[in-house]
Amino acid sequence: MGEREFADVLRDAIRARGLGLERIRERLLAQGVSVSLATLSYWQSGRSRPERRDSLAAVELLESVLEVPAGTLSASLGPPRRRGRWLTTVPDRPDVAAYWPRPDAVEDAVSGVDLRWDERLTRISQHDRVYIGPDGGERSYHSRQVLRAEADGPDRWVVIMHLDEHDRPLPAIWPLRHCHLGRTVRRPADGLLVAELLFDRPLRKGETVITEHELVNVAPYPPATNYERKFRLPVREFVLEICFDPTRLPVVCSGFSQLDDADEIVRPVDVTSEVHGVVLNFGPGRYGFRWGWDE
Structure with a gap:
């Protein structure tokens, strides 16, 4: 289990459902959960994975939006990774262009x-x-x-x-x-x-x-x-x-x-x-x- 497996499961579910990331974001927002397009993109590419409490809650709703059995995505996450602000390698390291408008x-x-x-x-x-x-x-x-x-x-x-x-x-x-x-x-x-x-x-x-x-x-x-x-x-x-x-x-x-x-x-x-x-x-x-x- 790990972020690569979660990314693979998520990507397969998105492909099978036939929804774009913008549509997925809108459906999550309609249920009161805000997840950015960049975050969804990082999750499906394996650049990062959900670990915070609000992110894990979003995963549960994501399973509903993508019409996969409950637990499909959350089970693929595996155990939480060791976190810390000052590890030599930051666990959830965003891409260099993550926070830019384009x-x-x-x-x-x-x-x-x-x-x-x-x-x-x-x-x-x-x-x-x-x-x-x-x-x-x-x-x-x-x-x-x-x-x-x-x-x-x-x-x-x-x-x-x-x-x-x-x-x-x-x-x-x-x-x-x-x-x-x-x-x-x-x-x-x-x-x-x-x-x-x-x-x-x-x-x-x-x-x-x-x-x-x-x-x-x-x-x-x-x-x-x-x-x-x-x-x-x-x-x-x-x-x-x-x-x-x-x-x-x-x-x-x-x-x-x-x-x-x-x-x-x-x-x-x-x-x-x-x-x-x-x-x-x-x-x-x-x-x-x-x-x-x-x-």
Whole structure:
């Protein structure tokens, strides 16, 4: 028993029932259970499997939707796997494009860079600072991170950046500390920038590195209404700052977070010229802020 067997049983049941994933998601939602398309896709491909209580409840309803005997899917899961935030290999490790609006475009873009070391770098600390101009446009993003090698050899970090407005120019990327620019993939039509930040030298197992880089937009600046960081692997500490020009502040602001396939959590935030959030032992998932202007 295991995730591969569960994936095989699920895939066979879906094929026999003749329903697409969107139809399956809609039928689950009609019964009060929300499961994302990405999650259903990962379950049937074997990338991840249901283990949380709400996910296991969804499996029971899934058996009804797919018209298979009760217990068919749940029995194929086998015993729960050992879990822990800081295992060298994260058990439910989402695909690199899991939390992006167009996974196919992201997967195509990252095929032009080297991602082989991504899962061998533990995210100790990450700190993003976003600057919003007086016109409400995104001016720049500054990122600092502390990474630890879990094997000999990691020599790069890959940055993925997406603009919602595909008619705006992509930002320039500037390495600032302990890294220099490697291969860069720019896809303006998809609003995607992917870049390698090469370390000063390959890391040894257990060694840490502190890097800083900046993404700088050019006019016409993309309008800013949100910012989020996507984590396919967990981070021990994440700090996010949104810095608004004091001459123009948003009317409303909220923070949001979503862990893996769980529901999104939203919280109101007092509007000031600088809002920030801190999370510990977070991910896989998404974390960020949304805000609204007066016009």
